[in-house]
Amino acid sequence: MTASEELRAKLQECLGGPWPPAGELRPVVRETIRKEGYRLESVTYEVEPGERVPALLLVPAGVDAGRPAPAVAVWHQHNSEWHLVPQRYDLSLGLT
Numbered sequence: 001m002t003a004s005e006e007l008r009a010k011l012q013e014c015l016g017g018p019w020p021p022a023g024e025l026r027p028v029v030r031e032t033i034r035k036e037g038y039r040l041e042s043v044t045y046e047v048e049p050g051e052r053v054p055a056l057l058l059v060p061a062g063v064d065a066g067r068p069a070p071a072v073a074v075w076h077q078h079n080s081e082w083h084l085v086p087q088r089y090d091l092s093l094g095l096t
Helices: 003-014 091-095
Strands: 028-035 038-048 051-060
Touching: none
Parallel strands: none
Antiparallel strands: 028 038, 038 051
16 A cells, blocks of 8 residues: 555544545626726635535635636634634635
8 A cells, every 4th residue: 555545544544534425516606896906706605415604715816617727725623622823814715
């Protein structure tokens, strides 16, 4: 087993077993706001049948399905442990 295969196996063990089968995300764009140099899209996607998660997507100007670009994904904590976030940070940054 390679190091990456070993890491994946250990991660899955720690998380309770193999990844569930991938489902269809069924994304829905709720709103698009055009800004200088980018657009902000309010979207939802399905994580389980009937369970949707809201997200914000910032897309540089000129990027679309025909002209893709690299991306950065950031997930904020969601277990109500707000004391872990220094007060100087805007909590909304985790949503972008």
